[in-house]
Amino acid sequence: MAQEPADLASDYQFWLQKLSAWEQASSKETQRDTCLHLSRFQEFLRQMYELLKEMDSDAILERFPSIGQLLAKTCWNPLILAYDESQKIVIWCLCCLMNKAPRTSAESGRNSWIQMVLSLVSELRGSHLNGLNTQSRMAPERMMSLSQVCVPLVTLPDIEPLVEALLTYHGHEPQEVLSAEFFEAVTEAFLSEKIVLPTSSVVSLWFRHLPSLEKATLHLFEKLFSSKRNCLRRMECCIKESLLPQAACQPAIFRIVDEMFRFVLLETDGAPAVLAALQIFTSCLVEALRKENKQLKFALKTYFPYSAPCLTAALSQQPEAIPQGHRLQPLLHISQLLREAVEDCTDGSHRNPFESWFLFVHFGGWVDLAVEELLLREEAEPPAGLLWLLVFYYSPQDRSQQREQSMVELKVLVNRLLKLLRSGPLSAMDLLEAAESPREDPRPVCGQLVRRLLLSLLFWTPEGHAIVWEAVTHMAHTDAVTHEIVGFLDQTLYRSHHLCVEASRKLARELLKELQAQV
Incomplete structure (x- = not known):
């Protein structure tokens, strides 16, 4: 049962003083004191609500003239409002203070504040639907x-429709x-899943x-890269749950997220993760x-303007959808387009090779297919276009002459491996x-590429x-190297819908488990 007003009086003064003290300082000691008293304060609010709901607003203000001050201080205390239970009780108490027939400016102001929070969703949505009807829009x-x-109220379930209406x-x-x-408050609440x-x-x-x-993109990066044990399936779940891919269907949002990926790639020197x-x-x-749309809503150039x-259209095809035996020509076409973009810079119209490489790495499935065509081919000579494609992917910083030498060494290596096989x-x-x-x-093939060929x-x-x-x-x-092999095994399992029979999947799972226990 709720306490009688007389019994609440001393508690009321105690909490009003506490709220004032917490409001005036933000030290660690104050925060600890708030957390220490939080459960007792929530219970006090519950008892206040049980009492207030039985009284009219005039009687409430006569008995507790500073109730508005107490609730206002509560509303602006982030440690208290971090808990949904506290927020709900505060809103309930505020609703009890509404006066159906306000007689003073103070009563009108109080009603207006509460009504803003509780009853403006329909007005906002109506204004949105009215479009150009300026008289119905809010100032x-x-x-x-x-x-x-x-x-301070964005995490309240009852306020979610209002938050949605404001945002849209x-x-x-x-x-x-x-x-x-x-x-900022909505972003924090959304990222913390409140x-x-x-x-x-x-x-x-x-x-807007x-x-x-x-902040949302950095939050995703932290989830993806803070753990060395983030498998690709978990990465995919985190990325989808972030809603960033869905939002990136809008080119303006995609460009910003993509630029942040570019920065991280440069900072980490192209880290595999x-x-x-x-x-x-x-x-x-x-x-x-x-x-x-079942087709691109915007031209691909809008997403990749440089x-x-x-080239963008060729890369954006689904490589795994191309039938076995028909993959060489698309690969050679992509290789030719990339090579032209990277090496034909006489007219000054092309940007540095990093731009072409950055576009290429978005669509990593083509690298799988290039390795497959090299290792599972029947003809004697490996196609030069495939050699160039793999050398460029693993050593984009090389100049044309260096790349040519690496292609020669890669060709020798592939032929040597296939001869053994x-x-x-x-x-x-x-x-x-x-x-x-x-x-x-003089120019050994990149170690990562060698290991990729061996493992494949x-x-x-x-x-x-x-x-x-x-x-x-x-x-x-x-x-x-162990981490690199773990990454290959994880990728093999992730992309097991092609290039991988059940025996390979079983081996990859067993070996992955064994190696992960070592690192």
Whole structure:
């Protein structure tokens, strides 16, 4: 049962003094004191509500003349309002203070504040639907005031419709009518999963407040790259749950997220985890675009303005959808377009090679196909276009002459590996020795590319299955190489819908479990 007014009087004065003290200081001691007393304060609010709901507003103010001050101080205390239970009780108490027939300006002001929070959703939505009917739209000053009032209340379930209506409200004012504090509060609540918003509201938030989009992208990066054990399936779930691929269907949002990926790639010198995340993000974006329209709503050049449209169109095909035996020509076409973009710079119309490489790495599935065509081909000579494509992917910083030399070495290596594969039973040590570059080689092939070829040969061929454990054990001689092999195995399982039979998947799962226990 609720306490009688007389019994609450001493508690009431105690909490009013406490709230004033907490309001005046923001030290760690004050925060600890707030947390220490929070459960008792919530119970006090509950008892106040049980009492207030039985009284009319005049009686409440006569008995507790400073109740508005107490509730206002509560509304602006972030530690108290971090809990949904506290927020709900505060709103309930505020509703008890509404006066159906206000007689003074103070009563009218109090009613107006409470009504803003509780009853303006329909007005906002009606204004939105009325379009150009300016008489029905809310004044910018009122929108700004309303958004500021909602800052401490955005995580209340009952306020979610109001938050959605504010985010999707669009008048014709040249400047933003909602406060930056409101956008920041909504962003924090959304990223901490204290509120659930429809995609349309989230897109509107990110369109209207660039720092919110940047913060959401950084939040995703932290989830993706803070753990060394983030498998690609988990990455995909995190990326989809972030709603960024769905929002990136809007080219303006895509360009900002893509620029942030570019920066992280440069800062990490093309770290495999960042490359994988970018490729998964691009795949999720393409999936979202297909769901929206079954065709691209915007021209691909809008998403990748620095690249030739024909190259972007070629890369954006689904490589896994191309039938076996028909993959070489698309690969050679992509290789030719990339080579022209990278090496034909006489007219000054092309940007540096990084731009072409950055576009290429968005669509990593083509690299799988290029490796497959090299290792599973029947003709004697590996196509030069495939050699160039792989060398460029793994060493984009090389100049044309360096790249040509690496292609020669790669060709020798591929032929050496295939000769071993066809000459009889495979030996793990023979395979590893064949992959080692002779000391006199002036330009050895990139180590990552060599290991990619070896691992693909071991997992994609029945002959390789018999020696895969021994070969990988010898290859994983450092933590860095072990992590690289773990990444390949994870990728093999993630993309197991092609290039991978059940026996390969089983081997990859077993070996992945074994190696993860070591690092």
